[in-house]
Amino acid sequence: MKSDEIRSSFLEFFQKRDHVVERSDTLVPSNDPTLLFTSAGMVQFKSYYSGEVAVPYRRAATAQKCLRAGGKANDLDEVGKTSRHMTFFEMMGNFSFGDYFKREAIAWGWEYSTEVLGFAPDDIWISVFEDDDEAYTIWEKEIGLPASRIVRLGAKENFWGPAGDTGACGPCSELHLDRGESFGCGRPDCAPGCEHCERFIEFWNLVFPQFDQQADGSRPPLKNRGIDTGMGLERVAALLQDKATVFDIDSIAPIIDATETLSKVSYAERPVPYRVIADHARALAFMIADGVLPSNEGRGYVERRLLRRAARFGRELGLEKPFLHQVAHTVIDGMAHQYPELAEKRVQIDKLILLEEERFQSTLARGMDLLEDIFDKMAGETTVPGGELFRLHDTYGFPLDLATDIAEDRGYAVDLDGFEAAMAQQRAQARGAWAGSGEEAVSPVYRAVRDAVGDTEFVGYDTLESTTTIQALIRAGERVDTLETGEEGEAVLAVTPFYAESGGQVGDIGVLEATAGSAHVSGAAAAAGKMTLHSVRVTSGALRVGDAVVARVDCDTREATQNHHTATHLLQAALQNIVGDHVHQAGSHVGPDRLRFDFTHFEGIDAERLRDVERQVNRYIRSDAVVTTRRMAIAEARAAGAMALFGEKYEDVVRVVQTGDISMELCGGTHVGRTGVIGFFKIISESSVAAGVRRIEAVCGEPSVGLIQARDRQLAGAAQMLNAPPDELQSRVAALLDENKRLGREAAKWKQAAATGASVDYMSAVQEVAGVKVLACEVEGQDPAGLRMVMDSLRDRFDSGVIVLGSAAEGKVSLCAAVTKDLTGRVKAGDLVKQLAPMVGGGGGGRPDMAQAGGKLPEKLPEAMAAVLDIVRAALEG
Numbered sequence: 001m002k003s004d005e006i007r008s009s010f011l012e013f014f015q016k017r018d019h020v021v022e023r024s025d026t027l028v029p030s031n032d033p034t035l036l037f038t039s040a041g042m043v044q045f046k047s048y049y050s051g052e053v054a055v056p057y058r059r060a061a062t063a064q065k066c067l068r069a070g071g072k073a074n075d076l077d078e079v080g081k082t083s084r085h086m087t088f089f090e091m092m093g094n095f096s097f098g099d100y101f102k103r104e105a106i107a108w109g110w111e112y113s114t115e116v117l118g119f120a121p122d123d124i125w126i127s128v129f130e131d132d133d134e135a136y137t138i139w140e141k142e143i144g145l146p147a148s149r150i151v152r153l154g155a156k157e158n159f160w161g162p163a164g165d166t167g168a169c170g171p172c173s174e175l176h177l178d179r180g181e182s183f184g185c186g187r188p189d190c191a192p193g194c195e196h197c198e199r200f201i202e203f204w205n206l207v208f209p210q211f212d213q214q215a216d217g218s219r220p221p222l223k224n225r226g227i228d229t230g231m232g233l234e235r236v237a238a239l240l241q242d243k244a245t246v247f248d249i250d251s252i253a254p255i256i257d258a259t260e261t262l263s264k265v266s267y268a269e270r271p272v273p274y275r276v277i278a279d280h281a282r283a284l285a286f287m288i289a290d291g292v293l294p295s296n297e298g299r300g301y302v303e304r305r306l307l308r309r310a311a312r313f314g315r316e317l318g319l320e321k322p323f324l325h326q327v328a329h330t331v332i333d334g335m336a337h338q339y340p341e342l343a344e345k346r347v348q349i350d351k352l353i354l355l356e357e358e359r360f361q362s363t364l365a366r367g368m369d370l371l372e373d374i375f376d377k378m379a380g381e382t383t384v385p386g387g388e389l390f391r392l393h394d395t396y397g398f399p400l401d402l403a404t405d406i407a408e409d410r411g412y413a414v415d416l417d418g419f420e421a422a423m424a425q426q427r428a429q430a431r432g433a434w435a436g437s438g439e440e441a442v443s444p445v446y447r448a449v450r451d452a453v454g455d456t457e458f459v460g461y462d463t464l465e466s467t468t469t470i471q472a473l474i475r476a477g478e479r480v481d482t483l484e485t486g487e488e489g490e491a492v493l494a495v496t497p498f499y500a501e502s503g504g505q506v507g508d509i510g511v512l513e514a515t516a517g518s519a520h521v522s523g524a525a526a527a528a529g530k531m532t533l534h535s536v537r538v539t540s541g542a543l544r545v546g547d548a549v550v551a552r553v554d555c556d557t558r559e560a561t562q563n564h565h566t567a568t569h570l571l572q573a574a575l576q577n578i579v580g581d582h583v584h585q586a587g588s589h590v591g592p593d594r595l596r597f598d599f600t601h602f603e604g605i606d607a608e609r610l611r612d613v614e615r616q617v618n619r620y621i622r623s624d625a626v627v628t629t630r631r632m633a634i635a636e637a638r639a640a641g642a643m644a645l646f647g648e649k650y651e652d653v654v655r656v657v658q659t660g661d662i663s664m665e666l667c668g669g670t671h672v673g674r675t676g677v678i679g680f681f682k683i684i685s686e687s688s689v690a691a692g693v694r695r696i697e698a699v700c701g702e703p704s705v706g707l708i709q710a711r712d713r714q715l716a717g718a719a720q721m722l723n724a725p726p727d728e729l730q731s732r733v734a735a736l737l738d739e740n741k742r743l744g745r746e747a748a749k750w751k752q753a754a755a756t757g758a759s760v761d762y763m764s765a766v767q768e769v770a771g772v773k774v775l776a777c778e779v780e781g782q783d784p785a786g787l788r789m790v791m792d793s794l795r796d797r798f799d800s801g802v803i804v805l806g807s808a809a810e811g812k813v814s815l816c817a818a819v820t821k822d823l824t825g826r827v828k829a830g831d832l833v834k835q836l837a838p839m840v841g842g843g844g845g846g847r848p849d850m851a852q853a854g855g856k857l858p859e860k861l862p863e864a865m866a867a868v869l870d871i872v873r874a875a876l877e878g
Helices: 003-015 041-050 102-116 133-143 233-240 253-260 271-289 298-316 324-335 346-377 386-396 400-409 416-433 444-453 555-578 607-622 634-639 702-722 726-756 784-795 829-840 858-866 868-877
Strands: 059-067 088-097 124-129 150-153 167-178 200-207 211-213 226-232 465-475 478-480 482-484 488-493 510-514 517-527 531-544 548-553 585-590 595-600 627-633 653-659 663-666 681-690 693-700 767-769 772-778 802-809 812-819 843-846 850-855
Touching: 003 059, 003 088, 003 102, 003 233, 041 059, 041 088, 041 167, 041 226, 059 271, 088 102, 088 233, 088 271, 102 124, 102 133, 102 167, 102 200, 102 226, 124 133, 133 150, 133 167, 200 233, 226 233, 253 271, 253 324, 271 298, 271 324, 271 346, 298 324, 298 346, 298 400, 324 346, 346 386, 346 400, 386 400, 386 416, 444 465, 444 478, 444 531, 465 482, 465 531, 482 488, 510 531, 548 555, 555 585, 555 595, 555 607, 555 653, 555 663, 555 681, 555 693, 607 681, 627 634, 634 653, 681 702, 693 702, 702 726, 767 868, 772 858, 772 868, 784 802, 784 812, 784 850, 802 829, 802 858, 812 829, 812 858, 829 843, 829 850, 829 858, 829 868, 850 858, 858 868
Parallel strands: 124 150, 772 802
Antiparallel strands: 059 088, 088 226, 124 167, 167 200, 167 211, 200 226, 465 478, 465 488, 465 548, 482 531, 488 531, 510 517, 510 548, 517 531, 585 595, 595 693, 627 653, 653 663, 681 693, 767 772, 802 812, 812 850, 843 850
16 A cells, blocks of 8 residues: 555545544644644644543544654654654544543554554554553453453553643553564564564554643543544555565655765665655655744754754765755655645745755854864863864754764764763753743633633624623633722623734724723733633723623724734735745734734845835735635635645634735735725835745834834934935935045054054063063054054064054954964964953954954953963963
């Protein structure tokens, strides 16, 4: 069976048994603050087991894309070394939420394995948790397996912990395939759980979630006891296709073939690098498609590490130039039919990987220079410190094995234990700092309120005012019956016109008015599903649970906000039209005062193209296009061409916002009825926020008028200062700058003449240290360039010696050191300034014969110059 056939047969099998087939969740879990990545199929269902939200169905089945390359679930270091470990894989699973339990899960697991996949019943062994008599009895008495093929194992193997720090957990039962004695270790007790061979391959894990792991370690019973199974698609494919490793199956072998065409080293010669590259290329393509972008922390750090690790293994195959972006196209071609987001983000995947590969090449060059500095500082030591190597690895991405090879070529040993200790410390710090998905876990009080009152009905698309009732009040994390004048808290209403902050749009503000009192609403946010929390401050009287209130949204603020929201849609359309259709939204912030739009692009946009974008948006506005909204099935919306947010997961039925024939996007925000009401659009800035992501900030409507008027005032003020009309300002400023440069050059000449003239007797300050002439003195009022000119004039007077000059000017310190060629073997200029610069609050370096440094503590300069003789003496005597 091919991989596609296995996947479809699994989903069809459980669909026939009344399971809802859900789409794969994204690799970035949207509702779990404890997980770095989606590492198992049950992640998107955690809240169904715990009862945090209402369960929409009792049975589900998925083929889930998973990543185990960081955090608690991490198989990174095993990839390529074993036949089955991967960072990215697909996990097929069937799930029960308070419905069927062990008996049905076991029976269906056996039926699918033997009748659909066709595994020989006599080749299947079973492991169960050592105390799980119920599962053991079902396998033996109801399925009919002999006791000799049912193994009891401990918690390490057969008790499944939560996906993250908290959540559903329980005992499990695993199905193993016996591949025969030729794969075994020859031990008489060889069975599932054997650590000496790979004869028994576990291919399906049936987890029986019965408990709810709490942060304090306790395990109360789950509200919805159920089933959570996981079957690795690639592992099953390897067994069915009789392949030695998961990397040889039909869906991964083409990736290895594509890499092999680029290399002069064959897969047979060096299989491990090929396997690592194939695995990491799949992970990278899916991570980028799901909106993960390279960075130096969190998920982006894992992505960058995977890319650099794959590039490093590519070097072992002779692939010195960027190649991963080419391999990624094979991943997309092979899997886009199942995961269309890969095809939709093809350009982003290609460009981002190429950009990161090119940066890594620069990193390697920088790392080589830093490694040379480490060697220079070792001064007779024979072992390279592990902490220094970890700094190279962690800060600059320089691979440890490459640093080790270079060190050993130079005759040095490497402190690997020190490296591992620094790595362990960094991991501990990262775990402490990790904030999960970036969302806070739902507060118990919010969960309790939602269980009691349900979701809030939102009517704010159609009206800005509604009469409703107060369902609950919360103050300082506790439910209360009343909020008095001056008190702040949160109100939950039965019906609300207030838009809750989401999708980048800020929450509405306004007022609540009751017979007994009124309150200012400073914002609205969603919590615990679709329940809206209104942040309130009581301005008069009191608010009480059960009161009838009029909820009124501030009209001006809402209108200004929706002007900016519709403008972001117009901006994206203009960018795609002018910059390229690879542009996709990567984030946004929409408020009443301005908009911020992050988008995928790989270089800065020049000023003229930015003006073209601005003109295009304003043309869209003047067209007065009608803005319409409708709800439709997600598949229908995609087929119609609706754009989705980068890396976002949507419900089956979505809201589509269409602006004439300009744009069509999936969006839950509020918008204008016609573009003409936006008025005018003005870009404030364009900048970089991450690798492959640019940001535009802009204003429209009334804020754009304020911006233009402010700039007019600034222009008029500058014109008045220069006594010139506004249309001559540019030429007048250019003339002033030219004059300033001319005067600067003249001043520099006078400074140099003053510092190097015959009236300045530097040679009288020369002293001898261990038979070497040393000049250390301060030069008045010189910047680094001026100090260098003084140094050049003095070097001509020295046949042999050491010169160190220092100068303070405009609150800064400049240092310059020179050593004649005959002495650089004993004294190095770079070492001199490295010791002197910290004394003046700075740093620097350079060659053995010439080096410069800077600092920010001019008052410490005399102290630094006084130390020169001792530093030179130590170097000469060392």
